[in-house]
Amino acid sequence: MKTVEEFRTSRPKEWDALMQELESLGGAAFYLKDLVKNHDGVVWFHPFFPSMKQSDIHEINRVEIEGRKKMLLSYEFYRDRVPGFENSYIALSSPQLGTQGGQRVVGEYVCTTKDMISDEVFEDTIAIFPDNDNEEISAKHPNVCIPYRALVPRKVDGLLVACRAFSSEFQFNEYFNLIPHCIAFGQAAGTAAAMAAQSGIRPRDVNYAALQKNLIRQGVKLPVP
Numbered sequence: 001m002k003t004v005e006e007f008r009t010s011r012p013k014e015w016d017a018l019m020q021e022l023e024s025l026g027g028a029a030f031y032l033k034d035l036v037k038n039h040d041g042v043v044w045f046h047p048f049f050p051s052m053k054q055s056d057i058h059e060i061n062r063v064e065i066e067g068r069k070k071m072l073l074s075y076e077f078y079r080d081r082v083p084g085f086e087n088s089y090i091a092l093s094s095p096q097l098g099t100q101g102g103q104r105v106v107g108e109y110v111c112t113t114k115d116m117i118s119d120e121v122f123e124d125t126i127a128i129f130p131d132n133d134n135e136e137i138s139a140k141h142p143n144v145c146i147p148y149r150a151l152v153p154r155k156v157d158g159l160l161v162a163c164r165a166f167s168s169e170f171q172f173n174e175y176f177n178l179i180p181h182c183i184a185f186g187q188a189a190g191t192a193a194a195m196a197a198q199s200g201i202r203p204r205d206v207n208y209a210a211l212q213k214n215l216i217r218q219g220v221k222l223p224v225p
């Protein structure tokens with residue numbers, strides 16, 4: 001990595017030209033380093049590939065194959081052209097393609113961009129998110145509330161959404177589909193499912209106040225008594 005850094009800082013124009021060439025070939029130029037202790041000399045590539053059909057298995061296979069071809073292309077380019085990578089090798093590739101975003105359920109409530117800045121506390125709030133993927137909005141509106149109805153499909157009974165497929169417009173989903181958000185959806189959906197099963201009722205008929213009480217008992221922070 002010392003050789004790489006020396007090359008990058010002492011010959012920035014050459015570095016930029018190489019990276020542009022790699023990108024024009026369809027490769028991944030950007031990498032992260034120092035992510036894990038004692039992994040000096042390990043770099044991580046996290047490339048993104050556009051796709052609009054995240055639930056179509058043929059499309060997923062196409063992207064998977066494209067990703068692996070581009071991984072080899074990028075690796076060979078770095079190894080053959082970038083000083084410092086001469087003796088590099090691929091230590092690990094992801095076992096499975098990851099997707100960001102995707103299809104979403106249309107629920108009894110659809111979270112919209114308006115909800116990101118309204119500071120509204122819903123009567124069925126099941127999660128409050130002080131942080132999202134947009135720093136500017138987070139700073140001004142650190143208490144975005146999610147209603148239980150966003151987990152309840154409008155047309156299907158006996159089903160709750162415990163993940164990033166919660167009922168939301170694209171932009172809202174983009175900012176609130178990260179791991180901590182999904183943990184909160186999962187906790188609320190699991191608790192509501194247990195309550196519905198115990199009482200023999202449909203998930204959509206779960207009493208909001210009782211659900212909130214249960215969540216608060218579990219340590220969930222909610223803006224309700």
Ligand SMILES: Cc1cc2nc3c(=O)[nH]c(=O)nc-3n(C[C@H](O)[C@H](O)[C@H](O)COP(=O)(O)OP(=O)(O)OC[C@H]3O[C@@H](n4cnc5c(N)ncnc54)[C@H](O)[C@@H]3O)c2cc1C
Binds near residue numbers: 046098
């Ligand atoms: C490359 C990448 C990097 C990311 N980095 C971060 C990050 O640093 N921090 C962060 O907070 N978030 C990050 N995210 C976002 C976050 O990981 C996801 O939004 C989140 O994991 C979504 O959770 P989920 O439960 O909705 O879906 P997933 O975690 O995708 O879970 C869905 C599960 O369902 C399984 N499944 C699918 N179909 C079936 C089926 N028919 N039967 C049974 N099981 C099935 C899948 O195998 C999978 O295990 C990243 C996402 C990607 C793609």
